[in-house]
Amino acid sequence: MVNPRLAFLAPTTLSWRELPKGANHHFIPKMTTESSIESSHPPSPVRHVPSLPTPSRPSSQKAVLPADQIGPAKERMFSLLHSHFVANCLYTVVNLGVPDVLGGETLTVRQIVDRIGNTDVNEDLLFRQLRLLSEETDGPRLFIESSSSNGGGDGDAEEFAYSLGPAGALLQTNVAGQASMACAVQHSFERPLWSAWSELPGATYGGSAIPPFTAANGSPVFEYYQAHPESMVPFQEFMATNSATAVDGMVEGYDWSQLEGKRVVDVGGGYGEVMSAVTEKYPDIEAYSLDLPGVIDMAPALPDGSNVNLVGGDMFDPSTIPPNCDVAFLRHILHDWTPDACGRILESLHGALPDHGQLLIVDAVMPGPGVTGPFSKVQKQVDMLMAMFGGQERTLGQWTELLENHGWEIDSVVENTPSLNLDGIITCSKGK
Incomplete structure (x- = not known):
């Protein structure tokens, strides 16, 4: 079973319910149960793709970095390896409706959760995700972190407040004259498309001639969306x-x-x-x-x-x-x-x-x-x-x-x- 405190991390269908009065936006996703997730997106068979042996090559023919390049190269590798952390955090906060809750305000996580009105939200996990997303400082910012007047001075979540950066503002919905990118996040990172990437090794060297999306979901992409309107909606909106x-x-x-x-x-x-x-x-x-x-x-x-x-x-x-x-x-x-x-x-x-x-x-x-x-x-x-x-x-x-x-x-x-x-x-x- 899905831990109810972590339910908002699971993929959601695009069913909606109204927010309580005083909220800055009209709708947030209604969380699904484990059984409804399974019925919407049946799991694909797990296929083992064998690792390929490392080609034998004499040391004299290998690329050897100068000592001063190893540190920056390693930092770059970790940045690439960790990029999916940001993607999954972004998917979660968009599904939760955080950009619409923030609007033009600066709020603590407790204030955000109060306005969402969902008692199952894990405040600590949401805080840690916003803390990471606010570190994305290359180009227009997603979220901006600042100090609040709350908290006891011991570094707890109530001392942190968050507002939208320019990139985060595009994740709001129903803003006149401003196209929303929320549907792009929901389409790109929901389970059917996200799981397709795990089939890339099999398509590359595992002997599979089936496109990764089909291998992951059991049917080609457009047939799948026709049969699953909860996935068709963000796709078509995108x-x-x-x-x-x-x-x-x-x-x-x-x-x-x-x-x-x-x-x-x-x-x-x-x-x-x-x-x-x-x-x-x-x-x-x-x-x-x-x-x-x-x-x-x-x-x-x-x-x-x-x-x-x-x-x-x-x-x-x-x-x-x-x-x-x-x-x-x-x-x-x-x-x-x-x-x-x-x-x-x-x-x-x-x-x-x-x-x-x-x-x-x-x-x-x-x-x-x-x-x-x-x-x-x-x-x-x-x-x-x-x-x-x-x-x-x-x-x-x-x-x-x-x-x-x-x-x-x-x-x-x-x-x-x-x-x-x-x-x-x-x-x-x-x-x-």
């Missing part, structure tokens, strides 16, 4: 947040005026955020947002007079794709899938679009050897995230091969577009 924050760049990063008077389908377009912004500026574009029926059912109503049509369908099934579309727009879609699955998507679109049909692909074009920096690092991080699902980011050569093998010819490529967070723009026509 996708919507990503689209919302990228909308301006997407509208400005491509010359949509050349598509006026045409039909454009946004494949995997979610709630239609991108197409809504595009058609607001270019009203002569007839736009469709195609996504799974379960996603479309969750979509908020579009404004009156919107030129966007939300369509429930399946990009693998050409019969469900809106007919007579001139352009299929795919933003961050093909990187989710294996080459075989991408081939089926591309062939489905090839069959659904008319002879003059085109593809407009917005996705990463991976850099060549030796290219490093903040943007290439993000691209490589996302590439490893896609590996959890069997997908990948692609180099220009890989894009060319994939598209040509399934009936499409590249017309133009714009790599590293600044307004698109350095994504590339690839336009294609049907092959001759």
Whole structure:
């Protein structure tokens, strides 16, 4: 059984209950029991992946550090090894609703817990997590630690108070004009995705051809989310947040005026955020947002007079794709899938679009050897995230091969577009 004092550390479903009066936010997660956790996320079989023997190599061929580099190198290694401590603490305090409780105030842990109103919260563990998170000082701060007027001078938790830093402020929900990153934390660190990373050794050298997410959860990622709405909610909110924050760049990063008077389908377009912004500026574009029926059912109503049509369908099934579309727009879609699955998507679109049909692909074009920096690092991080699902980011050569093998010819490529967070723009026509 889960110790009730530690229950808030277990993965939670996205069921909610109201806070008591005086709280700064409206909802906090309702904690699940051990049995409900098991029913929501059945455990995957534990597979033993053997350790590989260390290759034999003469000492003369090994990298030997100068003495003055050993200390900094070791410190760097510990920083990398301990990074998941921060991730799990962040997941816990977000699930508990701490950022919304703090708002613009500075509070002690006791005050935070009183406002949450959950008697099962372990105050000592929460204090220790906030203490660690306030040490994250590289870049905008998550939490800021200060002295309170409480406590007995012996270093107990009541002498410490916490407020939100700029990064922590983005973890609040329902702030007008400010996209929340809380759903990103909940999606990234809930058990289905988190446990997929433990399957990476098996996929790398354990002889498994199954994507790590599938190995951990028993079904591919999108099938899993369809069957588990408690996981679909933060995932879809995260996708919507990503689209919302990228909308301006997407509208400005491509010359949509050349598509006026045409039909454009946004494949995997979610709630239609991108197409809504595009058609607001270019009203002569007839736009469709195609996504799974379960996603479309969750979509908020579009404004009156919107030129966007939300369509429930399946990009693998050409019969469900809106007919007579001139352009299929795919933003961050093909990187989710294996080459075989991408081939089926591309062939489905090839069959659904008319002879003059085109593809407009917005996705990463991976850099060549030796290219490093903040943007290439993000691209490589996302590439490893896609590996959890069997997908990948692609180099220009890989894009060319994939598209040509399934009936499409590249017309133009714009790599590293600044307004698109350095994504590339690839336009294609049907092959001759």
